[in-house]
């Protein structure tokens with residue numbers, strides 16, 4: 001007699017307690033994947049007895065999870081901003097904190113659209129997601145801003161392939177354009193909004209599990225975590241239109257430093273640091289003024 005769903009979940013949850021902060025959720029997601037069922041069905045049919053093959057598949061997934069492998073890689077997907085996304089080890093697993101970056105970017109985009117009034121041409125707005133990875137930010141922005149064209153840039157061709165599938169999965173072909181290259185270099189024109197969750201960690205200091213499984217290219221921000229912000233900011237003035245906004249995700253300890261770097265790069269901008277739900281500094285927003293900016297040469 002094989003074990004029931006209730007029994008399998010109880011055992012796996014106990015086993016994952018040591019590795020995961022969400023052992024029950026992990027067990028449910030892994031079992032749903034092993035059964036090829038939606039998670040809701042797993043929760044509803046707790047007296048069902050999976051076959052011994054299904055139980056073995058589940059046990060293998062739990063074993064890998066207990067070694068620290070992220071659930072998102074084990075099941076090949078992750079929810080972000082209410083959207084189901086494919087993720088692979090070529091991309092960082094989208095984090096819930098990054099939803100704040102999306103929310104603030106949507107607010108800036110709507111502010112620009114309002115100020116612009118009725119625009120009949122498409123796109124009414126152009127955005128760039130720099131270091132798009134799985135495409136999570138670009139897909140979320142394009143989903144909620146039909147007026148916009150989003151350029152999604154990444155240095156990793158492997159990540160761009162995943163982003164491309166996520167764009168197709170959400171029917172956003174034509175509204176999100178993939179560009180291969182370094183930071184702002186591949187942009188064909190200056191944009192209204194630059195959004196980025198660049199690598200900003202001090203790589204040697206991050207959690208061993210993150211280091212073991214997630215791509216270094218998406219995480220390593222150099223010796224003090226600011227190397228990529230510095231390189232990015234050097235080219236932002238030419239790539240951001242007057243009145244446009246720059247939004248950068250940051251580490252909790254980087255609010256002051258990154259805000260100062262942004263002020264130095266965009267002296268005409270109004271700069272704010274926003275906190276996430278846990279009260280930690282998470283996003284720097286810079287709004288560019290119009291007049292001074294218009295006097296600068298624009299063009300990449």
Ligand code: GLN
Nearest residue numbers: 197198199200201218219
């Ligand atoms: N939030 C990620 C972490 O702390 C870092 C993401 C990044 O470097 N952009 O693991």
